[in-house]
Amino acid sequence: MRRPRPSDKSPRAATRRDPRAAPAPQARGDGPSPARRAAIDLLGQVLGEGRLLSEALAGPRVAALAPEDRAAAQRLATSVLRELPRADAVLAPFLRKAPPLRVRNALRLATLEIARGGAAHGVVNDAVAIVAASKKTEGFRGLANAVLRQVAEAAPDLDALPVPKLPGWLRAPLVAAWGRADVAAMERAHLAGAPLDLSVKDDAAGWAARLGGTVLPGGSVRLATQGQVSALEGYDEGAWWVQDAAAAWPVRMLGDVGGLDVLDLCAAPGGKTLQLAAGGARVTALDASAGRMARLEENLARTGLAAEIVVADALTYEGGPFDAVLLDAPCSATGTIRRHPDLPHARQGEGISELIALQAQMIDAALARVAPGGRLVFCTCSLIPDEGEVQVEEALARHPGLVVEDVLPEGADPAWRNATGGLRLRPDRWAAAGGMDGFYMACLRVPG
Numbered sequence: 001m002r003r004p005r006p007s008d009k010s011p012r013a014a015t016r017r018d019p020r021a022a023p024a025p026q027a028r029g030d031g032p033s034p035a036r037r038a039a040i041d042l043l044g045q046v047l048g049e050g051r052l053l054s055e056a057l058a059g060p061r062v063a064a065l066a067p068e069d070r071a072a073a074q075r076l077a078t079s080v081l082r083e084l085p086r087a088d089a090v091l092a093p094f095l096r097k098a099p100p101l102r103v104r105n106a107l108r109l110a111t112l113e114i115a116r117g118g119a120a121h122g123v124v125n126d127a128v129a130i131v132a133a134s135k136k137t138e139g140f141r142g143l144a145n146a147v148l149r150q151v152a153e154a155a156p157d158l159d160a161l162p163v164p165k166l167p168g169w170l171r172a173p174l175v176a177a178w179g180r181a182d183v184a185a186m187e188r189a190h191l192a193g194a195p196l197d198l199s200v201k202d203d204a205a206g207w208a209a210r211l212g213g214t215v216l217p218g219g220s221v222r223l224a225t226q227g228q229v230s231a232l233e234g235y236d237e238g239a240w241w242v243q244d245a246a247a248a249w250p251v252r253m254l255g256d257v258g259g260l261d262v263l264d265l266c267a268a269p270g271g272k273t274l275q276l277a278a279g280g281a282r283v284t285a286l287d288a289s290a291g292r293m294a295r296l297e298e299n300l301a302r303t304g305l306a307a308e309i310v311v312a313d314a315l316t317y318e319g320g321p322f323d324a325v326l327l328d329a330p331c332s333a334t335g336t337i338r339r340h341p342d343l344p345h346a347r348q349g350e351g352i353s354e355l356i357a358l359q360a361q362m363i364d365a366a367l368a369r370v371a372p373g374g375r376l377v378f379c380t381c382s383l384i385p386d387e388g389e390v391q392v393e394e395a396l397a398r399h400p401g402l403v404v405e406d407v408l409p410e411g412a413d414p415a416w417r418n419a420t421g422g423l424r425l426r427p428d429r430w431a432a433a434g435g436m437d438g439f440y441m442a443c444l445r446v447p448g
């Protein structure tokens, strides 16, 4: 659908900000905005060095920024990564050959800002100043200025351009698994981004009313705002925690966990540990990463919930047995692209075979910790069946007597059930209500 504007040809049309645009970054003194400069650095690290945005954001250059500049840089870089092919399509007629990556990224950022209604003058000046500031790119200052003035004049309509496609390394296996039409629907969901979902300790309806959100089937609270999370009512008192609606379903596969001994294997930063503890389980939370477990402990302290903390390797841990084990195994995280559009750009599919092998080993280790007759919920936030459905099929073949429980938690859509007996969630499900992350989950019962 075309974005309404006063006159299609007027360059001034681009001065009306699109509500989806990242807020205009603040200038400091005479130089370009630190947020724009940092956003271009971040894009260079993701697109040139294959680093994830989360890794690049932890780097010294961005960490040294004021919090509001850091947040703005992240928003700007994220918006470029989400619509990168569109920016390149707008720029293509004005470029005879591709300039160096840093210049391209400055042009991409400025193009998207202009197209989403940013004030062209300030956006162009900043981009040109950032290009001119480096010895390696100063020779492209004139080109950047000329190209961006033409972009502003053209007042591009991004929404008239095709929805960006996933890169081939990921698109090919997803098309093979789900078909072209469904992958196209996932790509539309990736472009739309993600709302802010919360899991609440109790009184979902009350918190939805207080925060201006809605209660989703299953009980997550979905907010329309994307503001500063820690400033929202209820954060300090620990009444809720941020957790995508899809990520809240694996714990619900266990039903009432009150009084059960549950091992949360691969627990950090703890969204599912908090759910289990809030449900009355005695939780042992285990993860190999001490740093991520520190975040889990902070989350427990804020919410006033309790769990035993174990920093250990899931493959060698010998505790238990437990009534139930939840294994949220490390995976490609391809179900989270709505929130992490850097992932398909920073990665090329490397490491996925190793992750698949690790997941199988982890399933075997997790089953060894389940009491006779107890349950294992296995889940991954991946869209690739080899990290979900296939893992369960292979586990059933390796473990005679293991069965998949036919579980459909209250509020779950029967359409999510698949042939393995697990639930398949995808970003294009609940599309009208704002979508959800991709996830696969299954509840396995060990022999008694």
Ligand SMILES: C[S@@+](CC[C@H](N)C(=O)[O-])C[C@H]1O[C@@H](n2cnc3c(N)ncnc32)[C@H](O)[C@@H]1O
Pocket (backbone or CB within 6 Å): 265, 266, 267, 268, 269, 270, 271, 272, 273, 286, 287, 288, 289, 292, 312, 313, 314, 315, 328, 329, 330, 331
């Ligand atoms: C998908 S994340 C878990 C998210 C968490 N369940 C939640 O809901 O917040 C996967 C976790 O597996 C952990 N991990 C990776 N390899 C591990 C291993 N061999 N043993 C234990 N934890 C491991 C990582 O540190 C990471 O925190």
